[in-house]
Amino acid sequence: MKLDIGRSQDFLSSLSQISQMDFQIWAVDKGMVFSSRVDQPKEISLKEVQDFSARIISRAAFQHASPEGENGLFGVPIKNGEKVIGSLIAFSSNSRSAQVALDGTTYAEEMERFLTHTAGLLEEKLVSTYEVEQMADELSQNFEELCFYARIASRVKTITFSANMLRDLVEELPETMRTDIAFTWLPERQEYNALASTEEAVEKIPEQELFVENLIKSMPVNSPSLKEDYFIVNDSTLTPGYQDQAPEPYRFLAVKMKHDGKFYGWMGLVSFNLKEIFRRSELRLLNSMAEQIAVVITNSDLYRDLERFVINMVKSLVFAIEAKDDYTRGHSERVCRYSLLMAERLGLDEEQKKVLQWSSILHDSGKIGIPESILNKPEGLEDEEYQVIKNHPMKGHTILEPLEQLASSLPGMLHHHERYDGTGYPQGLRGKEIPLEARIIAVADTFDAITSDRAYRPAKSPEEALAVMEEVAGSQLDPDLVTVFKEVYTQDLQLSPECSLQK
Ligand SMILES: [Fe+2]
Numbered sequence: 001m002k003l004d005i006g007r008s009q010d011f012l013s014s015l016s017q018i019s020q021m022d023f024q025i026w027a028v029d030k031g032m033v034f035s036s037r038v039d040q041p042k043e044i045s046l047k048e049v050q051d052f053s054a055r056i057i058s059r060a061a062f063q064h065a066s067p068e069g070e071n072g073l074f075g076v077p078i079k080n081g082e083k084v085i086g087s088l089i090a091f092s093s094n095s096r097s098a099q100v101a102l103d104g105t106t107y108a109e110e111m112e113r114f115l116t117h118t119a120g121l122l123e124e125k126l127v128s129t130y131e132v133e134q135m136a137d138e139l140s141q142n143f144e145e146l147c148f149y150a151r152i153a154s155r156v157k158t159i160t161f162s163a164n165m166l167r168d169l170v171e172e173l174p175e176t177m178r179t180d181i182a183f184t185w186l187p188e189r190q191e192y193n194a195l196a197s198t199e200e201a202v203e204k205i206p207e208q209e210l211f212v213e214n215l216i217k218s219m220p221v222n223s224p225s226l227k228e229d230y231f232i233v234n235d236s237t238l239t240p241g242y243q244d245q246a247p248e249p250y251r252f253l254a255v256k257m258k259h260d261g262k263f264y265g266w267m268g269l270v271s272f273n274l275k276e277i278f279r280r281s282e283l284r285l286l287n288s289m290a291e292q293i294a295v296v297i298t299n300s301d302l303y304r305d306l307e308r309f310v311i312n313m314v315k316s317l318v319f320a321i322e323a324k325d326d327y328t329r330g331h332s333e334r335v336c337r338y339s340l341l342m343a344e345r346l347g348l349d350e351e352q353k354k355v356l357q358w359s360s361i362l363h364d365s366g367k368i369g370i371p372e373s374i375l376n377k378p379e380g381l382e383d384e385e386y387q388v389i390k391n392h393p394m395k396g397h398t399i400l401e402p403l404e405q406l407a408s409s410l411p412g413m414l415h416h417h418e419r420y421d422g423t424g425y426p427q428g429l430r431g432k433e434i435p436l437e438a439r440i441i442a443v444a445d446t447f448d449a450i451t452s453d454r455a456y457r458p459a460k461s462p463e464e465a466l467a468v469m470e471e472v473a474g475s476q477l478d479p480d481l482v483t484v485f486k487e488v489y490t491q492d493l494q495l496s497p498e499c500s501l502q503k
Contacts, residue, residue, distance in 0.1 A: 009034060012034060012122075015036075015118065016036035021090045021091060022035070022036050022037050022041055023035070023036045023088065023089065023091075024036070024049060024088075024091075025088055025089070025122075026049075026050070026053035026086055027086040028084065028085055028086055031050070032049075043091075044073065044091070049073070052073055052075060052089065053086075053087040053089060056075040056076065057077060057087055060077050062075070062076045062115065063075050063076075064108045064111065072090075072091070072092040073089065073090075073091060074089070074090045074092065074111040075087050075088060075089040075090065075115065076088055076112065076115040076118075076119045077119070078122055078123060079123060088115055088119045088122065090114075163191045166184060167194040167196075169289075170195065170196045171194075171196045172196075173196060173269065174197060174201075177269055177282060177285075177286075179269040180197055180198045180272050180273075181195070181196070181197040181198075181201050181205075181211075181212070181269065181270035181271075182195070182269050183195040183212045183268055183270075184267045184293070185212055185213065185216055186264045186266075188264075189265065189297065192264070192265075192293075192297060195208055195212060201272070204246060204247055211246065212268070215242070215252055215270070216266055216268075218241040218245070219231050219254075220240075220241065229255060229258065230254065230256070230283060231252075231253075231254050232251075232252070232253050232278060232283075233252040233253075234251050234277060234278070235251060236249050236250045237249045246272075249272070251274060251278060252268065253278045253286065254266045255268070255283070255290045257290040257291070257293055257294045258291070259294035259297075259298050264297055267286060267289065267293070269282075308405075311400075311403060311406065314362060314365050315361060315365075318361075318362065318364060318367070318368070319332070322364075327452060327454050327455060328452070331364070331448055331452065332360070334448045335360050335361075335445050336357060336361045338444035338447060338448065338488065338493075339357075339437075339440050339444045340353060340356065340357060341488045341493065342443065342444065342481065342484050343356050344492070345492070346484060352437075355408045356412060356437045356441075358406060358409035359411070359413045359416075359437050359441060360412065360440075360441050362400065362409065363393075363396070363412070363416045363441050364392060364396070365396040365399060366392035366393055366394065366396030366397070366398075366399065368396075368399065370388055370389060370391070370392055370395070371388075374388055374389060377455075379456060390425050393414050393415070393425070394414070394426050396413050397410055397414045412436075412437030412438045412440075412441055414426065414438070415429060415434050415435055416438045416442050418430075418434045418438060419475065419477075420434070420439070420473075420476060420479075421476070424476075431478075439477070439481055442477055443469070443481045443482060443484075443485050444485070446468075446469055446472075447462075447469065447485065447489075450468055450469075451465050466485075466486055466489060469482050470482060
């Protein structure tokens with residue numbers, strides 16, 4: 001901080017007139033920054049005052065000297081906290097320097113008291129200037145904080161912002177913001193709750209989640225700062241409701257996470273270091289972060305809705321395509337149903353079943369991009385037309401690839417026309433290289449195709465279909481899965497529920 005006495009000039013000039021003394025202020029490394037006289041008092045040279053100031057600054061205490069005759073030179077340090085930032089020097093032509101007052105105090109002692117008091121007043125006036133300058137310093141010097149913020153900004157812009165990413169951000173806060181605990185607390189969106197703390201903080205407060213919850217719940221509803229979306233406790237021992245929550249005094253700052261009028265929760269910091277305070281710049285930084293995150297949460301919700309909407313659109317389109325053709329109506333739903341029955345027999349877990357459910361219902365979604373004239377052609381297909389049909393797994397993949405929620409369901413869809421012997425499409429995968437879901441769908445798809453009417457042939461009976469499937473087990477289909485399907489057909493099919501979809 002540099003010593004700028006701009007606001008204190010008038011005060012010192014008046015004081016000079018009243019006290020009939022002259023004053024000078026010297027700043028560390030900057031020399032004289034104020035003099036109540038236009039000319040330098042002739043009794044003493046500038047160089048001598050400079051040395052005198054250096055002495056005050058280095059000793060950080062009241063000094064006096066009588067360089068010439070009885071003219072006194074007195075000075076005290078000007079401080080900001082513990083740091084000396086300059087000196088206040090008084091010249092006195094009063095010849096009382098050596099006198100002792102009736103109460104026993106010397107003139108020097110009187111001057112010390114007077115100058116110390118005056119320096120105190122100056123220091124108070126300097127505080128506001130200091131704060132502004134410090135903030136500027138922080139902004140320019142605290143590069144780390146700015147970089148951190150930039151990283152957040154770039155991360156929160158990504159549409160796939162997740163709870164894990166938020167946790168990563170919060171993890172970085174204690175170190176970056178020099179605090180002991182950092183948290184986000186969203187009562188209705190607990191997936192976004194995050195907490196990071198230093199080891200010392202964990203030792204002091206083992207149950208941190210509870211501690212944070214109590215900090216939030218203890219906020220007085222009528223606190224004026226809440227209107228500005230933050231709450232601050234500078235010293236827990238002095239703040240009602242906060243005294244007994246930790247074994248040691250702490251300070252606490254929390255800001256609201258809200259966007260577009262929607263309140264999500266709180267983001268906050270706790271520190272056991274009471275020598276520092278929460279600065280306005282930190283409040284601003286935290287506020288910005290909280291708002292950015294609230295924006296992203298709002299966007300994620302919208303994005304998820306949008307994704308759901310797109311998935312439903314695709315599903316509807318698949319059903320619409322099938323519905324146009326008597327021969328394929330209900331095909332995807334039946335394939336889904338058979339696939340899930342097989343999954344049950346195979347003992348797949350809920351997550352795998354969900355993946356299979358979506359890949360089977362959407363397995364032919366690429367047919368959206370294939371002309372109806374080819375899809376519904378009653379006779380055999382030309383080579384070129386067959387090539388177009390063969391494109392449908394790839395086309396479906398392209399349509400659904402941007403949807404994050406379907407990512408794990410894509411392989412089952414993409415590979416449902418691979419053959420067990422490696423002669424299928426699109427990639428010619430072989431045996432167990434073909435994803436399990438794709439092998440299951442292939443079995444279910446084959447059964448439904450054979451047992452459905454086609455323009456060029458009537459439906460075959462399930463028994464005939466099973467016989468065909470046994471023939472192609474090991475070449476077209478996974479033989480183990482054909483066996484599983486036979487069990488499904490003989491034991492489960494009549495009882496099974498319809499394929500209902502929830503995402
Ligand atoms: Fe297909």
